[in-house]
Amino acid sequence: MEILASMGGNASWLLGYLVPFLFVLTIVVFFHELGHFWVARRAGVKVVAFSVGFGPEIVGFNDRHGTRWRLSAIPLGGYVKFLGDDNAASTPDRGALDSMSEEDRRGSFFHKPVGARAAIVAAGPIANFILAVVIFAGLFMTVGRQVTTPQVDAVQAGSAAERAGFQPNDLILTIDGTPIDSFGDMQRIVSTKADQKLAIEVERGGQRLTLEATPDRREITDSFGNVQRIGVLGISRNTAGGQVKTERFGPVEAVGMATKEVWFIVDRTFSYLGGVVTGRESADQLGGPIRIAQVSGQVATFGFAALLQLAAVLSVSIGLLNLFPVPLLDGGHLLFYAIEALRGRPLSERAQEVGFRIGLALVLMLMLFATWNDILSISKS
DSSP: OHHHHHTTOHHHHIIIIIHHHHHHHHHHHHHHHHHHHHHHHHTTOOEEEEEEEEEEEEEEEEOTTSOEEEEEEEEEEEEEEETTBSSTTOOBOHHHHHTOOHHHHHTOGGGSOHHHHHHHHHHHHHHHHHHHHHHHHHHHHHTOEEEOOOBOOEEOTTSHHHHHTOOTTOEEEEETTEEOOSHHHHHHHHHTOTTOOEEEEEEETTEEEEEEEOOEEEEEEOTTSOEEEEEEOOEEOOOTTTTOEEEOOOHHHHHHHHHHHHHHHHHHHHHHHHHHHHTSSOGGGOOOHHHHHHHHHHHHTTOHHHHHHHHHHHHHHHHHHHTSSOBTBHHHHHHHHHHHHHHTSOOOHHHHHHHHHHHHHHHHHHHHHHHHHHHHHHHHO
């Protein structure tokens, strides 16, 4: 009850957090499962059920192909169940497979060639990446993005920028070879590179100089009270007097920028995980469903476009997470299929069963750890 009270009570929590959370998660899960579904249908696999959510069915219907489309009670994921599946994790029902008729075998997922099975499994994460590109591109075309030239107006005393030799009126051109088009581009790169040396090319008085700077790691609290540890240089830009402009882009340019945006999220994710492994980053930044709900509610206050942007970011994250080679996730299935392709035959039932149990344990531990982080984060806010 203390957590709910901190969120403003049950009613406001429902409207302010749960509704945006369900909107974002439903979009992401639906398109992930739609990827599996679409490729499976084209591979001739019979789809028994398409569910958004787990647990008891709330509402559903059967289509003309016999697939049961359902909305289920626990909105923390979803699944597509194929003919021959034993459960939502697509583990095979050996008894059903052995007793199948020839006609059922033609529609069974597990009787398809390994290449077809791999394509069906990979289609889910790929659909997430495509969804993110579509959302980002649509936002770049319609809402646009705010752009401020990457010029230094002030250098904070004692900052990383002062130590590196930055001066007012420096124009930032590149960071580690990456072209910088706006002050926001610079901030985003620097924020992910705390304690890492950067080669920053600037233009000063008509000449090009390369400065070496190591962003300081600082804790930043946003307007919602969320604490983030990011890298900062200690430079600022004056945004008054019409310095900020909004740019909108055509379809081709927007898709290219959207693809770069997706790649940035992927690169940032791997960089963060690598930092956790090496001890440069803290694992307390990992969040679960509670934090997603909290962030969804906070982002929704900025408008529908911001909520769509969050859906795109979450879509990339879920697509990437599902590609990790952990049994139970899509990446684990792809790992098994790669081994099958190399061996010429699948792993034994026992080996697969052990793999799925290990995968389940890992996923549950990750969920518990992320949820614990969420609870600690909320209790501190």
